Amino acid sequence: xxxxxxxxxxxxxxxxxxxxxxxxxxxxxxxxxxxxxxxxxxxxxxxxxxxxxxxxxxxxxxxxxxxxxxxxxxxxxxxxxxxxxxxxxxxxxxxxxxxxxxxxxxxxxxxxxxxxxxxxxxxxxxxxxxxxxxxxxxxxxxxxxxxxxxxxxxxxxxxxxxxxxxxxxxxxxxxxxxxxxxxxxxxxxxxxxxxxxxxxxxxxxxxxxxxxxxxxxxxxxxxxxxxxxxxxxxxxxxxxxxxxxxxxxxxxxxxxxxxxxxxxxxxxxxxxxxxxxxxxxxxxxxxxxxxxxxxxxxxxxxxxxxxxxxxxxxxxxxxxxxxxxxxxxxxxxxxxxxxxxxxxxxxxxxxxxxxxxxxxxxxxxxxxxxxxxxxxxxxxxxxxxxxxxxxxxxxxxx
Amino acid sequence: xxxxxxxxxxxxxxxxxxxxxxxxxxxxxxxxxxxxxxxxxxxxxxxxxxxxxxxxxxxxxxxxxxxxxxxxxxxxxxxxxxxxxxxxxxxxxxxxxxxxxxxxxxxxxxxxxxxxxxxxxxxxxxxxxxxxxxxxxxxxxxxxxxxxxxxxxxxxxxxxxxxxxxxxxxxxxxxxxxxxxxxxxxxxxxxxxxxxxxxxxxxxxxxxxxxxxxxxxxxxxxxxxxxxxxxxxxxxxxxxxxxxxxxxxxxxxxxxxxxxxxxxxxxxxxxxxxxxxxxxxxxxxxxxxxxxxxxxxxxxxxxxxxxxxxxxxxxxxxxxxxxxxxxxxxxxxxxxxxxxxxxxxxxxxxxxxxxxxxxxxxxxxxxxxxxxxxxxxxxxxxxxxxxxxxxxxxxxxxxxxxxxxxxxxxxxxxxxxxxxxxxxxxxxxxxxxxxxxxxxxxxxxxxxxxxxxxxxxxxxxxxxxxxxxxxxx
Numbered sequence: 001x002x003x004x005x006x007x008x009x010x011x012x013x014x015x016x017x018x019x020x021x022x023x024x025x026x027x028x029x030x031x032x033x034x035x036x037x038x039x040x041x042x043x044x045x046x047x048x049x050x051x052x053x054x055x056x057x058x059x060x061x062x063x064x065x066x067x068x069x070x071x072x073x074x075x076x077x078x079x080x081x082x083x084x085x086x087x088x089x090x091x092x093x094x095x096x097x098x099x100x101x102x103x104x105x106x107x108x109x110x111x112x113x114x115x116x117x118x119x120x121x122x123x124x125x126x127x128x129x130x131x132x133x134x135x136x137x138x139x140x141x142x143x144x145x146x147x148x149x150x151x152x153x154x155x156x157x158x159x160x161x162x163x164x165x166x167x168x169x170x171x172x173x174x175x176x177x178x179x180x181x182x183x184x185x186x187x188x189x190x191x192x193x194x195x196x197x198x199x200x201x202x203x204x205x206x207x208x209x210x211x212x213x214x215x216x217x218x219x220x221x222x223x224x225x226x227x228x229x230x231x232x233x234x235x236x237x238x239x240x241x242x243x244x245x246x247x248x249x250x251x252x253x254x255x256x257x258x259x260x261x262x263x264x265x266x267x268x269x270x271x272x273x274x275x276x277x278x279x280x281x282x283x284x285x286x287x288x289x290x291x292x293x294x295x296x297x298x299x300x301x302x303x304x305x306x307x308x309x310x311x312x313x314x315x316x317x318x319x320x321x322x323x324x325x326x327x328x329x330x331x332x333x334x335x336x337x338x339x340x341x342x343x344x345x346x347x348x349x350x351x352x353x354x355x356x357x358x359x360x361x362x363x364x365x366x367x368x369x370x371x372x373x374x375x376x377x378x379x380x381x382x383x384x385x386x387x388x389x390x391x392x393x394x395x396x397x398x
Numbered sequence: 399x400x401x402x403x404x405x406x407x408x409x410x411x412x413x414x415x416x417x418x419x420x421x422x423x424x425x426x427x428x429x430x431x432x433x434x435x436x437x438x439x440x441x442x443x444x445x446x447x448x449x450x451x452x453x454x455x456x457x458x459x460x461x462x463x464x465x466x467x468x469x470x471x472x473x474x475x476x477x478x479x480x481x482x483x484x485x486x487x488x489x490x491x492x493x494x495x496x497x498x499x500x501x502x503x504x505x506x507x508x509x510x511x512x513x514x515x516x517x518x519x520x521x522x523x524x525x526x527x528x529x530x531x532x533x534x535x536x537x538x539x540x541x542x543x544x545x546x547x548x549x550x551x552x553x554x555x556x557x558x559x560x561x562x563x564x565x566x567x568x569x570x571x572x573x574x575x576x577x578x579x580x581x582x583x584x585x586x587x588x589x590x591x592x593x594x595x596x597x598x599x600x601x602x603x604x605x606x607x608x609x610x611x612x613x614x615x616x617x618x619x620x621x622x623x624x625x626x627x628x629x630x631x632x633x634x635x636x637x638x639x640x641x642x643x644x645x646x647x648x649x650x651x652x653x654x655x656x657x658x659x660x661x662x663x664x665x666x667x668x669x670x671x672x673x674x675x676x677x678x679x680x681x682x683x684x685x686x687x688x689x690x691x692x693x694x695x696x697x698x699x700x701x702x703x704x705x706x707x708x709x710x711x712x713x714x715x716x717x718x719x720x721x722x723x724x725x726x727x728x729x730x731x732x733x734x735x736x737x738x739x740x741x742x743x744x745x746x747x748x749x750x751x752x753x754x755x756x757x758x759x760x761x762x763x764x765x766x767x768x769x770x771x772x773x774x775x776x777x778x779x780x781x782x783x784x785x786x787x788x789x790x791x792x793x794x795x796x797x798x799x800x801x802x803x804x805x806x807x808x809x810x811x812x813x814x815x816x817x818x819x820x821x822x823x824x825x826x827x828x829x830x831x832x833x834x835x836x837x838x839x840x841x842x843x844x845x846x847x848x849x850x851x852x853x854x855x856x857x858x859x860x861x862x863x864x865x866x867x868x869x870x871x
Contacts (some may be wrong), residue, residue: 002746034794038748042741042789046839046854047846048716049408049551049738052756052763054793056749058800058850061762134794178797178851267760270802326801326815375816379831382811386632 009033027128031135058268059137065262065269066144066249066316072242073249074105077152080207080245084217087210108208109248112147115156119163120146127172138177138184138322139167145185145316148249149309149357150192151205153216158196162188182364183323189357201353206245219245223308226296227350232307239306250312253305260315269319272331273338277314280339281305288347296347304343313342313356318363325367327374334370338363399588400627402614404809406759406844408551410716410787412737414664416558417674422660423494426683427469428478428487428727429455433720434522435530435860436867439466439485447474452518452657455488463535467519469659469679471495487727492679511576515648518657522730523644524577527625527637528835529867539638541580541629544571546596546642547587547612549619550715552673554664554733556642557591559675564592566649567642568599573652574640575605582607583628587619616717617809622841626810631836643733647680661733667716668787669693669709669737676735678728684711684735685725692724692737708740710789717843718856741790748792756792757785759807759848796851807844810836814845818855821862826869829862838863 015021016029033039034056043050078101082088090097120143121135128135146163170187171180193200199214203224209215222232222244234244242252250256263269285301292298304310309317318324318338325334338359345355352358431439439456442465443449449468458464468490476489515521516535524533524542533539546556546567560567575582584600586593588611600607610628612618621639631637640648647659659680666673671691692709712719713729716736720729728735748756753763760766765785804814812833820828839856846855 005746006744036747038745038790038792039794040742040744041791041794043791044854046856047718047843048710048712048721048736048789049410049787049847050790050792050852051760051848051850052753052758052765052792053760053848053850054749054852055796055799055850056793057762058760060749134796136796138799176797178799266762266766267803268762268800272802321801322799324801327813328802328805331802371816375813375832378811378813378833382632382831382833385630386634389632389635 005036009036024129027133027135028125031125031128034134055137059140061262061266061268062141062316063144065259065266066141066148068255068258069249069252069312070109070144070148071102072252072255073148074109075102076242076251077105077108077208077248078102079105079243080219081209081217084207084219085209104208104211107211108152109147111156112150112152112154112159112248113144115159116146116163117143119160120167123164123167123172127176131176133176136177138171142166142184146188149185149189149247149312151200151216152208152248153205153214154192154199155214158192158199162191162195165191178322181323181368182361183317183320186317186357186361186364190361193357206247221245221308221353222303222306223346223353226299226307226346227353229295229350231295232303236300236303236306239303247309250309253311256311256315263315263319269315270321270324270331272328273319273324273335274314276332276335277318277339277342278305280336281310281314281343282339283336284340284343288343299347304346308346308354309356310342313360314339317356317360323364323367325370325374327371330367330370330374333374334363334367337366399611399613402612402618402623402627402809404806405549405615405617406807406848407549407615408716408757408787408847409785410551410668411784412667412670412673413552414554414666414673414675416555417672418662419674419676421676421678421682421687424678424682424686425492426475426489426685426727427472427492427679427681428489428683429466429468429681430487430727430730431456431466431485432487433730434466434532436864437532441477441485441488443474443477443488445474445477448472449474449490454519455490456485458532461535463516464521464532465516465519466522467657469657469681489727511573518651520648520651520657523640523648525639525731527622527631527639527838529863530838531867533638534636537636539578539580540631540635541625542574542578542582542638542640543621543625543628544574544582544584544640544642544645545619545621545624546584546592547590547619548715548734549616550717550734551616552664552666552734552736553619553715554662554675559662559664559733560592560642560646563646563650564595566646566653567592568596568603568649569652570640570645570647570649571596571600571607572603572605573648574645575607578606578638580606580629583610583624584608585610585612585619585624587611588613614809617807617841617844620840622836622838623809626836630811633830633835635835641731641733644731663728663733663735665691665735665737667712667737669739680728680730682728683725684713684722684728687735688724688737708742710738710740712736712738716787717847718840739788741788743790745790745792754783755786757787759803760850791852793850793852795853798849798851798853800850803848803850804845807848808841810841812836814842818842818845818853818858821858824862824865826866829866834859834862834866 120139124139166184166188170184174180203220204216204218207217207219225232240253281304285304288297325331341359342355431437438459440459441456442454450471453468454465470492472490472492475491478487480486526533597609617623663676713722714732756763808814817832839859842855
């Protein structure tokens with residue numbers, strides 16, 4: 001079967017190269033060809049052997065890491081509706097209800113994912129075509145993350161607009177994947193947050209009322225409750241498992257931790273960033289505990305890890321290799337500050353119940369500066385070493 | 399002892415056994431100006447000229463005292479030129495006559511040694527950092543580094559390759575010490591047999607030769623790594639290097655006064671019938687070795703099940719060696735010939751399948767979960783789990799996206815990604831600040847190997863260094 005597919009591709013290939021009948025579709029054709037077969041290119045200059053890993057493999061590893069959170073998120077969409085809806089067709093707690101939760105969530109998530117991929121990849125293919133580049137795999141991850149961090153009731157047209165904005169303004173104007181300085185998924189989230197605040201925050205966006213449409217059931221998230229000045233009604237364990245209201249797939253810390261394990265074992269995600277975000281959040285949380293001026297400040301610091309998008313952001317968004325700091329020392333500083341600012345924003349600014357998004361975007365902007373400082377130290381060290389030698393030489397001459 | 403932690407050993411099959419075949423009867427030899435970085439050659443012979451070993455074939459146009467000499471007695475049978483009449487090689491056909499070896503005509507090791515090395519054509523064995531060119535005879539070296547072990551994949555074992563030439567090695571080291579006011583560092587792995595011999599010699603002669611030990615994965619054996627640990631290069635400084643086998647050639651010349659560049663070459667790699675050593679003269683034509691040693695049947699391929707044809711002949715190691723034609727010639731400084739299967743096959747869903755035999759520094763393939771410390775035990779794995787190496791790029795070229803990986807295989811106090819980016823944009827000032835003078839392309843070879851964006855890093859670094867070198871002229 002592989003041989004037949006291969007010979008079919010080889011047969012139609014001449015039409016798709018420059019000058020062929022469909023020459024203008026070259027990048028698109030290449031994207032699909034390399035999807036089916038890793039190309040037969042051999043090394044020409046430089047090292048004769050190369051590592052098995054390529055951008056596709058690296059990106060698909062991240063997608064695999066997202067799967068536990070995605071599956072749990074789907075189930076939780078259904079579960080939240082089943083708890084709050086009057087006309088849930090199954091008795092709560094039964095196996096049938098459990099499976100229907102997953103099916104319900106799957107049907108709710110599917111349009112979001114499809115819209116995100118169709119719009120985003122469409123733009124990516126267009127830009128690749130215009131620039132005569134190969135299509136970059138970066139959007140495989142971004143396109144899945146975006147529907148995972150919005151409320152389930154987000155209207156599809158808003159999502160489409162946000163995706164288009166994120167891909168064009170967040171990425172392509174800078175030259176595509178690898179050149180952007182803001183995390184595109186968070187750009188989409190921020191676009192939605194500031195353009196359609198009523199659809200993105202408040203109490204009545206988190207729980208889908210029924211299988212279709214944007215109707216929602218009122219139900220506050222733990223962060224929303226805290227911002228309103230009350231204590232979260234969910235237990236820490238509920239929040240750890242993820243059976244609480246929130247954005248589609250970011251509620252379950254357990255599922256996100258599974259993803260973190262995949263990223264860390266494969267070496268794709270940076271352990272320095274993950275650890276330092278957690279440390280930064282913890283330090284800030286403890287500081288507020290010391291102050292303890294209001295109930296939010298008295299909240300045990302580990303609650304911050306369990307609520308909202310902290311865990312998801314630390315594992316999947318802060319670690320984006322393009323927009324994070326690129327030096328190892330820089331990664332520590334970058335991560336620590338993300339954690340600090342996320343908790344700071346949460347506690348001190350009730351207008352933005354979730355600080356993680358803004359905190360990561362802020363540090364994305366500062367990542368180049370952090371790197372600059374770290375690299376400058378290296379440069380200074382080298383200069384000192386050089387001038388020390390220079391001085392001894394002069395003394396010898398004297 | 400200095401311990402290198404960052405690095406990577408590639409478990410490639412076909413390590414050379416400690417056996418020797420004599421191939422000193424090979425007829426054709428070439429001296430290739432392209433082996434010497436930045437050399438602009440001036441041809442001194444014509445086709446048909448008779449030459450003896452040590453006669454100059456061409457010299458450096460910018461410094462005529464730098465001569466590149468015939469390795470054997472014979473006749474110039476071809477002057478190979480490429481585009482724009484660029485001189486690619488001068489081929490000498492050996493007449494089989496032995497070089498006349500005077501009974502004992504030792505060359506004195508004194509202040510005049512440099513001039514005599516230049517006259518005899520031995521100076522070209524000495525290279526300098528920065529830039530990787532032949533050492534500038536007018537320059538001064540703050541140190542000379544000789545690595546007596548090679549950590550590259552399939553590299554020859556110098557304990558074996560230099561067996562019986564220990565005296566020459568020690569005398570060569572002594573001679574090198576008279577070329578510099580600084581130290582001659584000679585480096586070994588702990589426990590090397592050769593190290594004891596050299597250490598004893600050094601102890602009894604009190605020259606400025608310092609024996610150093612390095613432990614750890616590749617690139618621990620690269621002189622670049624060792625220089626970074628022992629005597630980092632600052633702007634304006636120069637460090638010279640010579641391969642251990644060439645030091646032995648130098649020592650031999652000191653005894654006999656005759657240039658006899660004999661060399662043990664490991665013939666190795668997955669496509670080799672009987673990987674073992676050949677005793678050859680430098681610049682030998684590899685045709686007869688290729689005929690005798692290359693395995694031709696299609697190499698068993700990766701998960702996709704497709705097969706590739708053809709073998710790549712590499713002079714040097716698979717990370718930074720030079721591809722040569724099957725009837726090509728050994729590189730001037732190389733003591734390794736690698737036969738590697740070409741990888742021009744399509745790999746069905748290569749990015750999705752588990753990949754038990756795809757080697758990767760990351761753990762994104764099933765192969766990543768086979769313990770890395772296995773060393774020679776890879777042979778014991780079932781066939782489908784043994785890592786297969788070929789010349790496939792394993793993916794498409796992409797922008798540099800991932801960070802933090804290069805640092806794990808780059809044992810320098812340098813930010814590799816930042817330096818690489820400075821090289822790409824050609825910012826000379828920034829390159830200098832980030833430490834370009836301390837590196838050679840081969841130091842970036844592992845970064846290039848593990849890079850998921852498949853960027854050809856070594857050519858970028860070489861080009862940047864050439865830009866700087868021309869600026870400095």
